[in-house]
Amino acid sequence: MSEAMQVEVNPQVVKKHLAHHFDTMQQQFDAGKLGMWLFLATEVLLFSGLFCAYGVYRALHPQIFQFAGLYLDPISGLINTIVLLTSGFTMALGVRFAHTGNRKGLSVCLILTMLGGFGFLGIHGYEYFGKYRQRLLWGTNYHPTVAPDGQKLLPAVGLIPPLARPKPIEAAPWHHLTLMGKRGFNVVHSNLAPAPIGVQGVVSKAKLPAPTGPYSQPNNVQIFFGAYFLMTGLHSLHVIIGIGLMLWLLIRNIRGDFGPSYFAPVEFVGLYWGIVDMVWMFLFPLLYLAH
Amino acid sequence: MSAVNIPPKPKLNYLNCDKTIRSWLLTLDHKRIGVMYLISTLTAFFVGGMLAEVIRTQLLVPKGLIFHATKHMSSFAAYKHYNQVFTLHGIIMVFMVLIPIIVAGLGNVVIPLMLGAKDVAFPRLNLISFYLYAGGAVMAIVSTVCGAVDTGWTFYTPYSITTETYVCFMVGGIVMIGFSSIFTGINFIVTIHKMRPPGMTWFRMPLFLWGIYATSIIQVAATPVIGVTLLLLILERVMHIGFFNAALGGSPVLFQDFFWFYSHPAVYIMILPAMAIISEIVPTFSRKHIFGYEFIALSSLAIALIGFLVWGHHMFVNGQSAELDTIFSFLTFLVAVPSAVKVFSWMATMYKGAIKLDTPMLYAISFIILFTVGGLTGVILGCIAEDVVLHDTYFVVGHFHYVMFGGTIIAFLGGLHYWWPKITGKMYNETMGRITCVLLFIGVNVTFFPQLIVGAEGMPRRYASYLPQYQGYMIASTVGAYIQLVAFLMMAGYLIHSIFRGRKAPDNPWGGATLEWTAASPPTHYNFDDTPLAIEDCYDYSYIKYDPAIDGYVRTDMPAKPAEEPETAPAHG
Numbered sequence: 108m109s110e111a112m113q114v115e116v117n118p119q120v121v122k123k124h125l126a127h128h129f130d131t132m133q134q135q136f137d138a139g140k141l142g143m144w145l146f147l148a149t150e151v152l153l154f155s156g157l158f159c160a161y162g163v164y165r166a167l168h169p170q171i172f173q174f175a176g177l178y179l180d181p182i183s184g185l186i187n188t189i190v191l192l193t194s195g196f197t198m199a200l201g202v203r204f205a206h207t208g209n210r211k212g213l214s215v216c217l218i219l220t221m222l223g224g225f226g227f228l229g230i231h232g233y234e235y236f237g238k239y240r241q242r243l244l245w246g247t248n249y250h251p252t253v254a255p256d257g258q259k260l261l262p263a264v265g266l267i268p269p270l271a272r273p274k275p276i277e278a279a280p281w282h283h284l285t286l287m288g289k290r291g292f293n294v295v296h297s298n299l300a301p302a303p304i305g306v307q308g309v310v311s312k313a314k315l316p317a318p319t320g321p322y323s324q325p326n327n328v329q330i331f332f333g334a335y336f337l338m339t340g341l342h343s344l345h346v347i348i349g350i351g352l353m354l355w356l357l358i359r360n361i362r363g364d365f366g367p368s369y370f371a372p373v374e375f376v377g378l379y380w381g382i383v384d385m386v387w388m389f390l391f392p393l394l395y396l397a398h
Numbered sequence: 399m400s401a402v403n404i405p406p407k408p409k410l411n412y413l414n415c416d417k418t419i420r421s422w423l424l425t426l427d428h429k430r431i432g433v434m435y436l437i438s439t440l441t442a443f444f445v446g447g448m449l450a451e452v453i454r455t456q457l458l459v460p461k462g463l464i465f466h467a468t469k470h471m472s473s474f475a476a477y478k479h480y481n482q483v484f485t486l487h488g489i490i491m492v493f494m495v496l497i498p499i500i501v502a503g504l505g506n507v508v509i510p511l512m513l514g515a516k517d518v519a520f521p522r523l524n525l526i527s528f529y530l531y532a533g534g535a536v537m538a539i540v541s542t543v544c545g546a547v548d549t550g551w552t553f554y555t556p557y558s559i560t561t562e563t564y565v566c567f568m569v570g571g572i573v574m575i576g577f578s579s580i581f582t583g584i585n586f587i588v589t590i591h592k593m594r595p596p597g598m599t600w601f602r603m604p605l606f607l608w609g610i611y612a613t614s615i616i617q618v619a620a621t622p623v624i625g626v627t628l629l630l631l632i633l634e635r636v637m638h639i640g641f642f643n644a645a646l647g648g649s650p651v652l653f654q655d656f657f658w659f660y661s662h663p664a665v666y667i668m669i670l671p672a673m674a675i676i677s678e679i680v681p682t683f684s685r686k687h688i689f690g691y692e693f694i695a696l697s698s699l700a701i702a703l704i705g706f707l708v709w710g711h712h713m714f715v716n717g718q719s720a721e722l723d724t725i726f727s728f729l730t731f732l733v734a735v736p737s738a739v740k741v742f743s744w745m746a747t748m749y750k751g752a753i754k755l756d757t758p759m760l761y762a763i764s765f766i767i768l769f770t771v772g773g774l775t776g777v778i779l780g781c782i783a784e785d786v787v788l789h790d791t792y793f794v795v796g797h798f799h800y801v802m803f804g805g806t807i808i809a810f811l812g813g814l815h816y817w818w819p820k821i822t823g824k825m826y827n828e829t830m831g832r833i834t835c836v837l838l839f840i841g842v843n844v845t846f847f848p849q850l851i852v853g854a855e856g857m858p859r860r861y862a863s864y865l866p867q868y869q870g871y872m873i874a875s876t877v878g879a880y881i882q883l884v885a886f887l888m889m890a891g892y893l894i895h896s897i898f899r900g901r902k903a904p905d906n907p908w909g910g911a912t913l914e915w916t917a918a919s920p921p922t923h924y925n926f927d928d929t930p931l932a933i934e935d936c937y938d939y940s941y942i943k944y945d946p947a948i949d950g951y952v953r954t955d956m957p958a959k960p961a962e963e964p965e966t967a968p969a970h971g
């Protein structure tokens with residue numbers, strides 16, 4: 108951000124915090140900052156691996172994402188977004204206070220940011236709990252019984268061992284097929300009448316008669332929940348680490364370590380928290396607005 | 399901030415300034431960390447090498463000499479052990495030897511010295527990297543003791559999900575080693591950016607630093623992907639998350655994409671530092687300015703960038719679309735161009751130079767020859783029509799051993815011999831060094847050239863037994879492996895001998911012009927008494943003259959020390 112960030116020169120601070128192999132505090136700060144940016148780049152890359160997997164599966168099986176996305180509650184996602192953004196703001200403010208040497212301000216900001224982090228985790232934990240109760244889990248643990256709109260749901264076809272799986276039959280007019288992509292179209296149990304069911308019924312609700320009787324669902328919805336838990340889980344782990352870092356900063360701040368001539372750790376944790384925010388800004392639309 | 403000048407009392411250097419074990423294990427000194435890396439990677443190399451000898455011995459006879467059906471064991475059970483042996487060989491050599499050995503081993507020692515700096519940018523992170531590496535190695539050992547992995551070093555799904563061997567531990571260990579590699583990369587990028595001495599602009603940097611810089615970029619940019627891929631593999635086994643499992647709707651081919659997205663750039667993590675070493679050795683021993691400095695420097699970056707876009711050449715026969723095949727094939731050809739630029743530049747440097755055939759130079763020449771064979775066989779494989787036939791044959795095995803062994807390991811050995819006097823302060827026996835290098839060169843070719851032939855004739859890789867018609871080539875290959883073993887034992891002998899009995903090394907035994915040769919041999923704890931200036935051209939040998947009195951080289955026109963301390967802020971970039 109501010110490559111020209113100036114570090115004030117203060118002989119006492121230099122004695123305490125300058126490592127032997129650097130010449131000036133400024134050099135040490137610049138080196139640390141570049142290192143932090145590089146580290147954050149690897150963090151982004153770590154997530155982008157998962158985003159790629161998401162993209163590949165979404166391109167191959169759009170119907171899974173359209174169906175499963177309905178299970179997620181965009182409102183709670185939105186609240187979490189706001190909570191996290193606010194905490195990002197308080198953190199940025201804290202960094203500013205560190206530059207200007209406002210110790211009390213920094214402490215307050217760190218505490219507020221931590222509270223934001225906890226709030227985020229709380230809401231998220233509640234969401235996880237709901238998913239667990241509905242058995243909306245990954246892989247072989249995916250056994251929901253209720254459709255997104257509360258209707259009864261047939262067991263997922265994807266979990267029947269491949270050999271025993273009934274042959275898919277066509278259940279919707281051709282234009283629906285193209286809409287879904289051909290591959291997504293092995294949806295229904297053979298003992299069901301070919302009717303507008305499953306994801307077709309959900310997507311084009313307006314045009315087709317409302318589905319009656321038990322719901323069917325696309326194959327392999329568990330992939331979506333695998334992605335959901337993996338990506339949000341990894342992100343939450345980063346939030347937890349971030350809270351730990353804030354605590355560390357808070358203790359050091361109370362001890363009086365930071366001031367206009369030494370604020371590198373605050374600055375770096377601030378950058379980290381910014382990336383945590385940013386990753387969420389991608390996760391939110393990809394998962395919660397997937398339908 | 400130079401340390402107070404202590405008059406030359408008893409000579410303390412980084413090796414003997416503090417001799418406690420604790421001072422080694424908790425050291426923040428880049429040289430000691432480098433030495434610890436060298437010791438551990440060479441230990442891993444020894445283990446991996448012995449496994450290789452087992453593999454080659456097995457293949458002496460078509461049915462297999464070591465693992466074969468007996469009264470008590472079916473051939474299936476016996477051959478499974480063979481799978482475990484070659485898997486371990488591959489994992490150890492790739493992740494524990496080739497990737498860290500030059501960058502983290504030699505690089506740690508040499509980079510700050512070349513920069514005239516006191517240390518790398520983040521010494522503590524450096525130590526953490528080392529312990530991550532060590533922890534990864536421990537995990538690998540645990541996995542091997544409990545149930546050695548038999549998937550091949552590529553861990554292809556679905557077999558890696560279903561095998562009952564201890565994949566999770568092994569893969570977890572590799573993730574740790576991956577993080578070690580990421581942290582090393584970050585450390586070196588920042589070091590090269592922020593700690594260059596006054597006067598050293600980007601285009602005055604020694605080429606070794608350019609090579610390491612490009613390598614570090616790859617390490618930072620590619621390794622997180624293998625990290626997340628292998629973590630997914632663990633989750634797949636533990637939680638059945640289904641990403642790579644077709645039965646749960648996932649895609650095994652996605653694993654291959656992810657794996658090669660890292661592992662192809664990873665081969666450049668191995669070869670770029672090797673090329674960087676050669677770019678130092680060749681001009682020093684030709685006593686001639688490097689030819690095409692900018693081309694060598696920038697071709698490293700070009701290789702690093704294009705190297706990210708070629709991973710699909712490992713998947714030509716795995717159901718990739720024809721359009722993708724074509725693109726990947728084209729990009730694969732493209733990446734060979736910057737490699738060739740380097741080879742030509744080295745040759746042009748040697749042309750009409752006053753070449754001294756000391757041991758490091760012999761290794762450099764071996765490298766150029768062997769890498770050329772390896773690179774050209776790579777181009778052959780990059781051609782789709784040929785790869786369809788040659789994929790998964792011994793031809794591929796021959797190709798990557800020419801580049802990995804003939805390239806990376808040979809260049810590492812060149813670098814080890816080049817900087818050995820600097821690291822240990824001792825000279826090894828030059829005659830023994832030359833004999834060993836020639837022997838090794840012969841051994842490498844006898845081992846791997848027959849593999850190219852037998853692969854072209856259709857022998858598949860990773861098999862514990864083979865058709866009798868291939869036996870002649872297989873025996874030749876095994877003999878070559880034994881020759882290499884002899885060469886390595888000789889090398890271990892004279893290197894260890896030199897530590898205890900070797901002649902004391904002068905500060906500049908080869909006449910190098912880069913900054914590390916201005917430090918003492920071995921360097922002091924803080925490397926230099928004053929921050930050195932880098933105002934001369936680091937490939938200008940005209941003023942570095944041989945002095946028979948010390949059997950080393952000295953600078954004849956040391957620039958007069960400026961009266962005042964120079965501006966200490968380094969060039970920022």
Ligand code: HEM
Nearest residue numbers: 665668669711712734773776777779780789790798801802
């Ligand atoms: C001129 C540059 C190079 C080209 C064009 C090239 C091309 C290729 C191609 C097309 C393959 C796939 C063969 C197959 O599986 O069918 C391959 C495999 C391989 N290459 Fe290269 N290569 C080059 C340099 C290198 C270097 C420098 C290294 C390592 C230091 C390397 C290591 C490997 C390895 C390890 C494999 C086999 C991986 C496996 O399947 O186990 N290559 N190369």
Ligand SMILES: [Cu+2]
Nearest residue numbers: 662709711712
């Ligand atoms: Cu490749």
